[in-house]
Amino acid sequence: xLSLEQVKQSLESAGxxxxxxxxxxxxxxxxxxxxxxLSQLDLKGLKDHCEGAARSAASPSASxxxxxxxxxxxxxxxxxxxxxxxxxxxxxEGLLQISENRVGILLLAGGQGTRLGVQYPxxxxxxxxxxxxxxxxxxxxxxxxxxxxxxRKYGSKCIVPWYIMTSEFTLAPTEKFFKENxxxxxxxxxxxxxxxxxxxxxxxxxxxxxxxxxxLAMAPDGNGGLYQALVDNKVLEDMKKRGVEYLHVYxxxxxxxxxxxxxxxxxxxxxxxxxGAKVVEKAYPAEPVGAVCRVRGVxxxxxxxxxxxxxxELRGPGGELVYSAGNICNHFFTRAFxxxxxxxxxxxxxxxxxxxxxxxxxLCGNQVKPTKPNGIKMEKFxxxxxxxxxxxxxxxxxxxxEFSPLKNADGAxxxxxxxxxxxxxxxxxxxxxxxxxxLLDEHGNTLPRTASxxxxxxxxxxxxxxxxxxxxxxxxxQLLKGRTLPTPLILDEKxxxxxxxx
Numbered sequence: 288x289l290s291l292e293q294v295k296q297s298l299e300s301a302g303x304x305x306x307x308x309x310x311x312x313x314x315x316x317x318x319x320x321x322x323x324x325l326s327q328l329d330l331k332g333l334k335d336h337c338e339g340a341a342r343s344a345a346s347p348s349a350s351x352x353x354x355x356x357x358x359x360x361x362x363x364x365x366x367x368x369x370x371x372x373x374x375x376x377x378x379x380e381g382l383l384q385i386s387e388n389r390v391g392i393l394l395l396a397g398g399q400g401t402r403l404g405v406q407y408p409x410x411x412x413x414x415x416x417x418x419x420x421x422x423x424x425x426x427x428x429x430x431x432x433x434x435x436x437x438x439r440k441y442g443s444k445c446i447v448p449w450y451i452m453t454s455e456f457t458l459a460p461t462e463k464f465f466k467e468n469x470x471x472x473x474x475x476x477x478x479x480x481x482x483x484x485x486x487x488x489x490x491x492x493x494x495x496x497x498x499x500x501x502x503l504a505m506a507p508d509g510n511g512g513l514y515q516a517l518v519d520n521k522v523l524e525d526m527k528k529r530g531v532e533y534l535h536v537y538x539x540x541x542x543x544x545x546x547x548x549x550x551x552x553x554x555x556x557x558x559x560x561x562x563g564a565k566v567v568e569k570a571y572p573a574e575p576v577g578a579v580c581r582v583r584g585v586x587x588x589x590x591x592x593x594x595x596x597x598x599x600e601l602r603g604p605g606g607e608l609v610y611s612a613g614n615i616c617n618h619f620f621t622r623a624f625x626x627x628x629x630x631x632x633x634x635x636x637x638x639x640x641x642x643x644x645x646x647x648x649x650l651c652g653n654q655v656k657p658t659k660p661n662g663i664k665m666e667k668f669x670x671x672x673x674x675x676x677x678x679x680x681x682x683x684x685x686x687x688x689e690f691s692p693l694k695n696a697d698g699a700x701x702x703x704x705x706x707x708x709x710x711x712x713x714x715x716x717x718x719x720x721x722x723x724x725x726l727l728d729e730h731g732n733t734l735p736r737t738a739s740x741x742x743x744x745x746x747x748x749x750x751x752x753x754x755x756x757x758x759x760x761x762x763x764x765q766l767l768k769g770r771t772l773p774t775p776l777i778l779d780e781k782x783x784x785x786x787x788x789x
Contacts, residue, residue: 289326290411297330302493303337304365309500309652314483321501324533328487328503333495336486340663343640354583357609358681364554365683379440379555381549384533385433386441391531391662392430392547394441395510395616395669396461396539397454397483404696408457410539411464412694414704416711417751417775422539422693423464427471428754429546436758437549448529449473451480452516454507458482458722481520483512488645488662496647496662498655504645504662509539510616511667514625514633523629534625536669540693542707543714545759551682555619562676563619564588566612566687572599576613579671579681586679588614588670612681614670615690624676632675636667688714688759715748718760722767723735726750726776736773758784 289297298304306325313321329336364531366374384390400409410423420428430447437445462480465471470478485505487495498504508515513536515524526534533556535547545551548565555563566579573596577588590600594610599611623771643660649655673679682692691710694702716734726734734748743781756778757763766778766786776782 288323289330291322291704294322294325294330297333298325300328301334303333303651304496306495306497306503308650312652313447313501321694324503333487336665337489337493337495340489340637340665341491342493342642343638343665344642344663345559351582351589351593352595355589355594355598356584358580358586358612358649362558362679363681364558366466366550366685366688367683372695374550376677377553377557378550380553381547381551381788382437382440382553384552384556385437385447385547386443386445387547388530388531389479390552391448391450391526391529391534392549393450393513393534393536394452394539395513395536396457397507397510398453398510398539399456401687401770402695405692406415408461408539409454409693410461412693412704412710414542414708416708417749418753418779422472422542424468425542425754426539426544426546427473429758430543431472432754432758433547433549435763439580440523443657446474446477446529448477448479448526448531449520450526450534451478452510452513453480454483455485455505456507457638479522479525481515481516483521484508486665487645488577488664492507493532493614495601496645498646498648500648500652506643506664507732509639509666510669511636511671513669514628514636514667517625518566518629523622523626532622533777534620534622536618538692539692541562541615541617542711543689543691544617545689547548551617551684552680555680558678559680560676561621561624561682563680563682564670564672564673565615565617565682565684565689567610567615567684568611570686571595572608574613576615578610579612579614579673580610585674585789586676588668611684615692616669617689618669619680624672628672628675632672635675636671639666639668641666709747712750715752715778716748716750718752718757718763719750719772719778721760722763723770724763725771727771727773729774731773739778751775751777753777753779753783755780 308382312355370715396410398406398409400412409423413421413544428572430449432449434445460543486508488504489495496504533552539545551565563580575591579588603609641662642665643662644657644660646656675729691707692702693707698704721734728734766783
């Protein structure tokens with residue numbers, strides 16, 4: 288830990304000496320805690336951080352329209368447009384890599400569920416499924432299943448290690464949650480949790496904000512903090528030791544995420560890609576998702592706020608949007624590429640400005656909760672490494688099958704617990720009827736087979752299929768074909784065994 292004198296000097300040279308203005312009022316314990324916090328800060332880089340934040344806040348992001356072009360067709364695969372043989376080949380390749388222990392999964396789980404109205408990590412959220420499963424449990428069970436599918440196909444006994452990046456806020460509750468649930472049957476040594484860095488929030492004129500008299504206002508450095516965190520926590524060394532060559536990286540809040548999706552992994556490996564992005568077709572031109580495209584010949588994500596409406600609305604000869612590839616924070620990286628980023632490029636990552644309402648103490652030491660944005664949080668995004676890729680590819684998937692994020696509390700128009708729950712139930716209802724089952728509603732009436740995957744269905748049939756029974760709809764025909772089943776139907780392992788025995 289640094290001495291008070293060393294911290295004072297560093298703060299002065301960074302133009303941040305106001306941070307210690309309440310030092311005389313702190314008790315011994317508070318002083319020790321604050322000194323500890325200040326010692327862990329990158330005090331040398333503090334001046335650059337604060338000045339950069341103020342500069343970025345003052346200069347609006349430039350429009351990139353005139354430099355944009357779509358990703359070339361030869362770099363794109365698609366669940367809808369690629370032929371069946373190619374899809375089967377990619378799936379086999381992906382399962383082969385999984386069976387040989389060369390695939391790991393990396394979860395970005397630094398955010399709290401604040402927008403959901405809860406104070407715990409999003410992965411612990413229960414959207415109200417008939418089974419009561421949380422996002423973490425659903426994702427764990429998908430890992431179990433994909434390991435089983437790879438083992439069955441290639442006669443292996445494989446492990447897909449799960450790396451979970453948390454923040455200071457989410458590490459302890461996440462560890463506790465997994466421990467209390469016995470890691471949902473996974474071997475604890477194959478779940479590696481690590482913490483991303485926190486960085487100070489600053490005012491519009493570049494001053495660090497005090498949250499309390501002896502506490503800085505800190506925030507995680509965005510999901511692009513991953514690359515620094517891999518270095519800080521020696522995660523790349525762990526991957527190398529386990530023989531992991533390929534990483535599936537995703538965000539915690541997508542209830543439909545295909546963990547270590549073998550089709551996506553196989554596509555990327557077959558193309559010799561070092562970096563890949565899953566995308567969905569944008570629902571409408573102004574949908575607030577980033578567009579995966581090229582800028583000045585280099586692959587990147589252009590945020591919706593950086594595109595003029597007329598560019599967003601451009602259409603091709605078939606009426607399709609020119610910039611339709613919506614980014615869903617679902618990526619493929621080789622370990623070698625991540626090593627490259629860690630060693631050469633992480634210092635070049637773009638900083639993004641987020642204007643936030645940051646609670647603070649005023650000059651008299653009173654606690655203030657602002658009603659409008661008063662501070663800047665600087666974030667890096669995980670996709671900001673795309674420009675450093677030597678061979679970047681895009682894989683288009685169907686939104687209803689693979690993307691339904693949980694971002695807002697119920698009451699919001701989209702991306703809330705109800706839409707997430709309905710997406711999963713509608714998908715599972717579709718799987719069951721596609722496998723040949725006839726589902727009945729609570730009155731014994733036959734449900735139409737067209738009640739398929741759409742989060743817009745206000746009341747999809749209550750049909751939930753455990754990932755331990757089926758990863759993505761496979762293997763259901765032998766259980767369900769020709770059967771008439773009442774809903775709610777919870778098809779877990781126990782129910783699957785009963786149906787098999789009948």
